Amino acid sequence: MTGPVAGATPARARISAPPAAPATAAAPRSAAAQRSHPGGRYRARRIWLRARRGMVITLLSVLAVIWLLPIVYMVSVSLRTPADVFNPSLVTTHVTGENYAQVFADNPIPRYLLNSVIVTVISTLIVVAAGAMFAFASTVLKLRYSRAMFAAILITLMVPLSSLVVPLGALLKQFGWINNYLGLIMPYAALGIPFAVVVLAGFMQDLPRDVFEAAVIDGAGLWKFLTRVVLPMLRPSLIFVAVWQFITGWNEFFLALTVMTQNQMMTLPLIPQQYAGVYLGNPGALFAILTFVAAPLILLFVVVQRWFVAGLLEGAVKG
Amino acid sequence: MRRRVVVAEQPGVARLLGSRRRAYLFLVPAVLFFAVFIGFPIFSVVQASLAVHDTASRGTGPLANFSAVLHDPVFWTACKNMLLWGVLTIVIQMVVGGTLAYLIETYAGRSKAVLRTAFLVPLVTSASVIAIVWEQIYAPEYGPLQDILGHLGITMSNSLLGGASTAIYAVIIINIWEYTGFSMLLYIVGLHRVPSEIKDAAMVDGITGRRYITRILVPLLSPVTKSLVMLGIIGTLQTFPLVYLTTEGGPDHASEIFGTQIFRTGFILDQTGYASALSVITLLIAFAATVMQIGVFGARLTVTGR
Numbered sequence: 001m002t003g004p005v006a007g008a009t010p011a012r013a014r015i016s017a018p019p020a021a022p023a024t025a026a027a028p029r030s031a032a033a034q035r036s037h038p039g040g041r042y043r044a045r046r047i048w049l050r051a052r053r054g055m056v057i058t059l060l061s062v063l064a065v066i067w068l069l070p071i072v073y074m075v076s077v078s079l080r081t082p083a084d085v086f087n088p089s090l091v092t093t094h095v096t097g098e099n100y101a102q103v104f105a106d107n108p109i110p111r112y113l114l115n116s117v118i119v120t121v122i123s124t125l126i127v128v129a130a131g132a133m134f135a136f137a138s139t140v141l142k143l144r145y146s147r148a149m150f151a152a153i154l155i156t157l158m159v160p161l162s163s164l165v166v167p168l169g170a171l172l173k174q175f176g177w178i179n180n181y182l183g184l185i186m187p188y189a190a191l192g193i194p195f196a197v198v199v200l201a202g203f204m205q206d207l208p209r210d211v212f213e214a215a216v217i218d219g220a221g222l223w224k225f226l227t228r229v230v231l232p233m234l235r236p237s238l239i240f241v242a243v244w245q246f247i248t249g250w251n252e253f254f255l256a257l258t259v260m261t262q263n264q265m266m267t268l269p270l271i272p273q274q275y276a277g278v279y280l281g282n283p284g285a286l287f288a289i290l291t292f293v294a295a296p297l298i299l300l301f302v303v304v305q306r307w308f309v310a311g312l313l314e315g316a317v318k319g
Numbered sequence: 320m321r322r323r324v325v326v327a328e329q330p331g332v333a334r335l336l337g338s339r340r341r342a343y344l345f346l347v348p349a350v351l352f353f354a355v356f357i358g359f360p361i362f363s364v365v366q367a368s369l370a371v372h373d374t375a376s377r378g379t380g381p382l383a384n385f386s387a388v389l390h391d392p393v394f395w396t397a398c399k400n401m402l403l404w405g406v407l408t409i410v411i412q413m414v415v416g417g418t419l420a421y422l423i424e425t426y427a428g429r430s431k432a433v434l435r436t437a438f439l440v441p442l443v444t445s446a447s448v449i450a451i452v453w454e455q456i457y458a459p460e461y462g463p464l465q466d467i468l469g470h471l472g473i474t475m476s477n478s479l480l481g482g483a484s485t486a487i488y489a490v491i492i493i494n495i496w497e498y499t500g501f502s503m504l505l506y507i508v509g510l511h512r513v514p515s516e517i518k519d520a521a522m523v524d525g526i527t528g529r530r531y532i533t534r535i536l537v538p539l540l541s542p543v544t545k546s547l548v549m550l551g552i553i554g555t556l557q558t559f560p561l562v563y564l565t566t567e568g569g570p571d572h573a574s575e576i577f578g579t580q581i582f583r584t585g586f587i588l589d590q591t592g593y594a595s596a597l598s599v600i601t602l603l604i605a606f607a608a609t610v611m612q613i614g615v616f617g618a619r620l621t622v623t624g625r
Contacts, residue, residue: 071440087461163556167359191357251443269445272447293448
């Protein structure tokens with residue numbers, strides 16, 4: 001019951017728990033400590049705190065492993081021979097790469113990957129650029145009417161995509177963008193910009209004002225001011241926005257299902273459903289596809305998660 | 320807080336630079352995207368809901384499609400399912416995510432990053448992958464879930480996804496597994512923004528343990544909680560892939576939601592009028608939720624915990 005004080009400053013800790021107590025031992029009135037012999041009081045409390053911390057971490061680790069089981073099961077089944085596939089166990093005894101070989105030989109998998117990369121990368125670049133420009137104009141430049149437009153953008157955040165698929169589908173058909181990369185790039189960008197604006201505007205408000213004045217005195221143009229002064233300070237939150245947009249765009253299913261009807265144009269999330277029927281008798285191959293669809297983003301996320309979380313925690317580079 | 324007030328009173332940088340007209344160009348890309356791909360579709364779906372008539376429409380008046388939707392028992396099943404979905408997913412994800420965030424940030428030390436990542440992996444995995452993996456997990460006879468239940472002497476006669484009374488809950492469980500990491504993430508951000516002065520003051524006053532959590536952390540984290548409620552409502556309204564890929568709204572419409580109903584009527588049955596009317600109703604609910612949020616909580620949406 002004493003956890004929260006772990007973040008206290010050492011100076012404060014020393015006030016309430018005198019001799020040589022580390023910050024974590026500063027918690028007063030621990031039940032175990034009260035009961036113990038007065039001389040061993042601090043040591044008993046320290047042991048109790050350490051034991052409890054160990055128990056919590058063990059519990060969290062067990063939970064984390066349980067949380068990952070469906071992913072482990074997916075990879076595990078993808079590596080099995082047909083004889084083993086219907087075994088409910090998580091462990092694969094005879095590991096085989098056959099399923100992957102078969103899936104790659106039968107289908108234009110690299111083409112789907114390319115489609116996903118093109119759509120996601122371009123829409124992410126648009127979102128970051130347009131979002132940063134809008135946030136800059138409304139937050140830093142404080143243009144007239146920009147407040148009203150900011151409110152309009154906020155309301156857009158509340159529009160569920162499912163209410164837009166029907167009219168968007170009709171619009172994209174008129175543009176001739178069915179089975180065209182633009183049919184996904186442009187709507188993904190439009191749907192992603194509001195979130196980018198809200199996040200970036202929030203962090204831009206926190207930027208130190210004197211930096212702006214220094215730039216004005218230097219006589220930097222607005223564009224130069226945005227790209228050379230403001231954006232470098234916002235690098236963590238730009239990374240956060242880009243990663244978030246990349247994840248949502250890469251995984252988007254509903255609109256992709258209505259826009260990309262030709263097999264050659266499909267993005268990765270559409271593929272599992274395409275082959276669920278084809279590989280009905282061979283879940284090993286189906287799970288190889290699933291693993292291939294899921295792996296790029298999971299691996300990317302494991303690599304960038306440090307900056308992703310930091311972008312949320314820090315926002316702007318201080319100083 | 321005080322600094323922001325001061326900033327608001329100062330003129331924008333544009334005025335100082337003396338180039339206001341050119342500055343408006345910075346707004347153009349976002350506004351164009353908004354107008355073409357969000358504003359116009361909203362306008363046209365409202366128009367279609369009133370003007371287009373299809374095989375499902377009831378009568379010929381402008382509200383024929385809305386009448387069709389409101390008289391459709393499937394719509395009411397979907398409403399019930401979405402209410403259930405919203406309440407269960409929002410509350411459970413919030414409580415579990417908040418608890419995880421607190422325990423990880425308080426106790427985890429060096430293993431923080433690994434633990435956070437473990438709970439975030441489902442969030443970055445495509446729903447289309449998740450749906451098929453969970454179909455296998457739920458499968459009777461050879462599925463891993465049956466394997467576990469088998470040790471307890473329970474035998475599933477068919478998949479939880481295939482039973483009329485269990486289907487929606489089976490999908491809700493998948494959703495909770497996928498999105499709890501998101502609630503955790505926002506609470507982690509909120510926890511990092513608790514000022515250290517408050518932590519110190521609480522400690523000096525001897526407020527620790529359960530009282531620290533209920534009296535100090537929970538109220539301080541309420542902006543995050545409000546955002547999660549709002550995002551949860553929007554997320555519920557746009558749920559689609561998980562349900563579509565696991566049950567397609569079945570068996571016999573038992574797990575129908577707005578998304579699956581819009582897709583079936585709009586793209587398979589070609590009932591554009593019905594689909595548009597249901598889209599407009601979805602929009603109105605989202606709009607009402609937004610207004611309610613502003614009215615009741617008086618909060619602006621925040622992802623940064625402020």
